[in-house]
Amino acid sequence: MKSPETVKQTEERLAQMLAKIKGRDFRLTPQRWAILNILAASEDHPSVDEIFKEVRNRFPTTSIATVYKTIALLKELNEVLELGFPDGSNRYDGHRTYPHPHAICTNCGKIMDPEISSVDELSEEMRKKTGYTFSFHRLDFFGLCPECQRKS
Amino acid sequence: MKSPETVKQTEERLAQMLAKIKGRDFRLTPQRWAILNILAASEDHPSVDEIFKEVRNRFPTTSIATVYKTIALLKELNEVLELGFPDGSNRYDGHRTYPHPHAICTNCGKIMDPEISSVDELSEEMRKKTGYTFSFHRLDFFGLCPECQRKS
DNA sequence: GTAATTGCAAATGGTTTGCAGCATC
DNA sequence: GATGCTGCAAACCATTTGCAATTAC
Numbered sequence: 001m002k003s004p005e006t007v008k009q010t011e012e013r014l015a016q017m018l019a020k021i022k023g024r025d026f027r028l029t030p031q032r033w034a035i036l037n038i039l040a041a042s043e044d045h046p047s048v049d050e051i052f053k054e055v056r057n058r059f060p061t062t063s064i065a066t067v068y069k070t071i072a073l074l075k076e077l078n079e080v081l082e083l084g085f086p087d088g089s090n091r092y093d094g095h096r097t098y099p100h101p102h103a104i105c106t107n108c109g110k111i112m113d114p115e116i117s118s119v120d121e122l123s124e125e126m127r128k129k130t131g132y133t134f135s136f137h138r139l140d141f142f143g144l145c146p147e148c149q150r151k152s
Numbered sequence: 153m154k155s156p157e158t159v160k161q162t163e164e165r166l167a168q169m170l171a172k173i174k175g176r177d178f179r180l181t182p183q184r185w186a187i188l189n190i191l192a193a194s195e196d197h198p199s200v201d202e203i204f205k206e207v208r209n210r211f212p213t214t215s216i217a218t219v220y221k222t223i224a225l226l227k228e229l230n231e232v233l234e235l236g237f238p239d240g241s242n243r244y245d246g247h248r249t250y251p252h253p254h255a256i257c258t259n260c261g262k263i264m265d266p267e268i269s270s271v272d273e274l275s276e277e278m279r280k281k282t283g284y285t286f287s288f289h290r291l292d293f294f295g296l297c298p299e300c301q302r303k304s
Numbered sequence: 305g306t307a308a309t310t311g312c313a314a315a316t317g318g319t320t321t322g323c324a325g326c327a328t329c
Numbered sequence: 330g331a332t333g334c335t336g337c338a339a340a341c342c343a344t345t346t347g348c349a350a351t352t353a354c
Contacts, residue, residue: 064318
């Protein structure tokens with residue numbers, strides 16, 4: 001059961017995505033609309049495969065290539081944050097599209113992203129010591145979620 | 153030209169790797185020794201391909217599979233830190249094998265890892281807010297290195 | 305001599321691409 | 330009606346794997 005706030009958030013995210021889509025020559029196909037919806041509504045951080053399976057529930061002929069292409073488009077438009085992992089288990093955040101820290105369960109894959117005091121000081125320290133100018137970052141903490149702690 | 157301290161560091165790292173290797177039934181082949189050497193000596197963060205090419209300078213018959221297998225072994229022994237990237241451009245740190253922040257140039261790929269005040273407080277904050285227990289983390293800042301800033 | 309390692313080639317698997325047909329605008 | 334999108338299948342490509350021959354111990 002979703003709270004009214006959650007529903008509202010989902011609608012706002014969807015509206016913003018649609019605005020970006022319509023801002024150019026992009027077309028809104030049913031498959032594409034479904035993918036936007038899934039990303040705007042998902043509380044967790046779905047994988048390509050999870051998105052694919054969910055789209056297929058509604059449009060059984062959808063191909064995985066379409067999912068990849070739509071995600072690529074959303075990445076370009078900055079409307080989704082890709083959490084790529086070297087093993088290929090990539091995950092997508094349709095809510096917060098800017099860099100932010102993640103807590104990742106190495107057992108079940110659950111990802112949480114609480115509001116946290118920023119990493120700006122660390123970034124500034126790195127800048128001073130390296131001379132780099134940074135445009136984004138990635139901060140992931142890996143371990144066991146509460147549920148998986150209980151099981152082990 | 154390497155400083156005496158650097159040479160000493162390299163020797164220490166190599167000694168430690170060798171100790172770990174000999175601690176079990178592992179054998180020290182010339183190819184393996186070469187790879188250990190490269191990782192212990194490298195100032196930057198070499199890719200598999202860079203390691204492969206360097207090993208081939210000394211042992212032209214070496215196969216890429218051997219490089220992968222040796223790296224896998226060193227990972228198991230905790231004697232190398234793998235910096236995996238989703239695009240497959242993985243890099244290896246033979247010096248500091250524990251998690252630490254990196255500054256990564258998105259233009260030329262140069263990686264720096266200065267000593268920095270720890271991320272322990274952030275980790276603790278995440279723990280409190282998520283209930284996760286963390287065993288490692290990954291912190292990368294992406295941007296332009298000083299040299300690439302000048303060029304652009 | 306025994307067991308680990310090498311090197312080759314084939315397999316793997318997530319992602320990308322080319323393109324003909326189709327659907328949106 | 331023009332152009333962008335879909336879906337299929339083939340291509341990609343770093344990494345892994347199986348296995349016979351080799352080599353460290």
